[in-house]
Amino acid sequence: MRALVARRLEGPDTLELIETPIPEPAAGQVRIKVAAAAVNPVDLAVSAGLAVQFGLTAPREQFGLGWDVAGTVDAVGSGVDLTPGTAVIGLADLLGRSLKTHAEYVVLDAHAVAPTTMDPVAASTIPLNAITALQALRAISGQTVLVTGAAGGVGGYAVELAKHQGLTVIATAGDQDEDLVRRLGADHFVRRSADLATAVREIVPAGVDALVDAAIVGVGAQEAVRNGGQHVHLQAGPRPPHLRNITVEQLFLHANRRDLTELVELVEAGAISTRVAETYPLQDAATAYRRLAKGGVRGRLVLIP
Structure with a gap:
């Protein structure tokens, strides 16, 4: 699969779209086939090395990028109550993962995922x-x-x-x-x-x-x-x-299904909105990152694998 990673930690111009094996879910985890994944300021910070600089995560050879995701459950580990084919949103809240949501597939803990019937591009702007x-x-x-x-x-x-x-x-x-x-x-x-x-x-x-x-x-x-x-x-x-x-x-946020489910319900009830600014194919991720870095974006830029 293709996945966006940061190795040199020098910002958008040094991002790499690599080929890597599709990850396998362990017990309590789900694998999601990514349909859409928003780009957030924290992704810029990680790509520039600020998470390491501020002591939020240890240095490592490769940082995965992307926190938000919307897609379809593709495989599950033992002890998971979601079934393959379920449309979901999810939140990858660990900074130090080598692969995250800016990819074709992502593995998340099941508690960080919630079912949804929303359009995936719109849904991907919600979690973080x-x-x-x-x-x-x-x-x-x-x-x-x-x-x-x-x-x-x-x-x-x-x-x-x-x-x-x-x-x-x-x-x-x-x-x-x-x-x-x-x-x-x-x-x-x-x-x-x-x-x-x-x-x-x-x-x-x-x-x-x-x-x-x-x-x-x-x-x-x-x-x-x-x-x-x-x-x-x-x-x-x-x-x-x-x-x-x-x-x-x-505040340091934490992903959990209860909150994600509540947010899905609030969107469906019209109490809160989704905000898509623009979409980019995954191979143009660096362009999206550079656009976000310029500032003034209202809503989220969304990557489509």
Whole structure:
């Protein structure tokens, strides 16, 4: 099979599409014939060596790429309750795998896979971004939430999920993204160019109950949070300080079928959306990576084997 890997860790220009044996599922695992796999910023980071640099994974000769996948179960190991032919989405949440979802086949633990009837290209845009947003919102309480980077993958889902939960959402993004962010459900929009804390406190004078910092603004965004509020930090490395008794939760997502199933159901109910920006054949993966690296992509770029 063909699989996209990073060996030199120098970014998109050094990615390699290799021929490698089709992997076999062990006990508790499934093999998926990949129909579509989204490209995410974390894939760029891994290809550039940042995961090793930040100590998130050990150096190795080869890194597989791709977290999201949609496709069809092709084979199963013992103890698995899914059958070949089942359409699924899945999430490969281990950084250090030598083969991941940007390939023709991928093996995942069965708990990281959920059945779906959605179009696979659309479905492949859900797992990583939406599960991150879902788990971030589970880490907070209160009625008002500030979402930074609200036009991006994680931020957009955080807005939609927060509105579905009945929260009041203040969202920040670029000036050109206001219409999109409001369509996603934001109650209030703050331009990224504005003084964030001042603008938010004009809406909620005491400050918001919680911050989901998808854009990694850091302390500048935390100034918009009330004393004793909550800050969910979505990046590895040093986390912001606990100023004014604000609880800072550094989130590291984990794949699980319960959350993936919930997200599928929310899409089917129209509560959250799928966002496909563009599709590329697997052999043009480097082009997709370079496009993502330029920035400004709204939705996900999706690879088709």
